[in-house]
Amino acid sequence: MSNHLNSSNYNFKLIYLIIPLIVLVAGYSFVSAQASKQVTVTAVVPEKPPLEEPDTIIIFSGIAYPSSTVTISRDASVISVITTNSQAHFQVQATVDPGTYTFTIVGIDSDGIEGKISNFTLTLSEGTTTTISGIFLGPTITIDNTSIGPGETTTLNGTTVPSSEVNVTLNYTAAAAAAGDPHIAVHIANADSNGRWLQLFNADDLSVGSYDANAQAIEPENQSVSETSKTVSFDVVTGEEEPDECDGMVPGDLNCDGYVNLVDFSILLFYWNSTDPANPRADINSDGLVEIIDFSIMLYYWTG
Numbered sequence: 001m002s003n004h005l006n007s008s009n010y011n012f013k014l015i016y017l018i019i020p021l022i023v024l025v026a027g028y029s030f031v032s033a034q035a036s037k038q039v040t041v042t043a044v045v046p047e048k049p050p051l052e053e054p055d056t057i058i059i060f061s062g063i064a065y066p067s068s069t070v071t072i073s074r075d076a077s078v079i080s081v082i083t084t085n086s087q088a089h090f091q092v093q094a095t096v097d098p099g100t101y102t103f104t105i106v107g108i109d110s111d112g113i114e115g116k117i118s119n120f121t122l123t124l125s126e127g128t129t130t131t132i133s134g135i136f137l138g139p140t141i142t143i144d145n146t147s148i149g150p151g152e153t154t155t156l157n158g159t160t161v162p163s164s165e166v167n168v169t170l171n172y173t174a175a176a177a178a179a180g181d182p183h184i185a186v187h188i189a190n191a192d193s194n195g196r197w198l199q200l201f202n203a204d205d206l207s208v209g210s211y212d213a214n215a216q217a218i219e220p221e222n223q224s225v226s227e228t229s230k231t232v233s234f235d236v237v238t239g240e241e242e243p244d245e246c247d248g249m250v251p252g253d254l255n256c257d258g259y260v261n262l263v264d265f266s267i268l269l270f271y272w273n274s275t276d277p278a279n280p281r282a283d284i285n286s287d288g289l290v291e292i293i294d295f296s297i298m299l300y301y302w303t304g
Helices: 002-018 173-179 262-270 292-300
Strands: 028-034 040-046 056-063 069-074 077-083 089-096 099-108 118-124 129-136 153-159 165-172 183-190 196-202 209-218 232-236
Touching: 056 099, 056 118, 069 089, 077 089, 118 129, 153 209, 165 196, 173 209, 183 196, 196 209, 262 292
Parallel strands: 056 129
Antiparallel strands: 028 040, 056 089, 069 077, 069 099, 099 118, 153 196, 165 183, 165 209, 209 232
């Protein structure tokens, strides 16, 4: 009887000793397996750190103007302002949120002249790197005279890639309206080693009318063609008209010598009964016919 009791006590103690102490540790997950009704085996596995969201990157590279400022905006908010090198090249990288945006790029040359804005609408996916290369901003352009007459000139000038060819397109808008088709001429200018170009127009070489002009560059290395520049306009006008010697003369003074006399009467008789006479002053009342009414008016102003 005594042996039986001792054996029972021993078994109870054994079971008590092998029951593990289960501890919850902050920051860890617990994987458990059931070994028996009394014993639970627990393994502690550290959790993986959360994955970081990858950056969404956009890269712009291209050509503007030598040693100039290029501003890049996203939906009208500036994201980068950079300076081009001496050969007008630029490259910029920006990190943005995924989404669809309109990016604008504009350059200001070393003379402070702003070029034409270039726009790109892009949809950027998360974690991607998008590269926009081959950008070639149109030349800057200014004009010194917007109205020229005989013997006068106007000069278009601006900045682009050094040593490039600049095609200046001249659109004669008056001819376009008359003929139903634009009258266009292309003039070639050459940029110097600093990228500056100019093209001069003389009024004597152009017809009277209105003109629009813009420029486009061809860079010498790869023969890449730029976007067009802004458009400038000018007018070619006739010279100053000589003063009318008959201004201020009384009706009936047909030869405008300050007197109404027989000389004027002779001119009236020459055009008598004519319509729309070559000397419009002979039709004194401007009714389209030289007749007795005009003679009556002449007599009213007669000086002899």
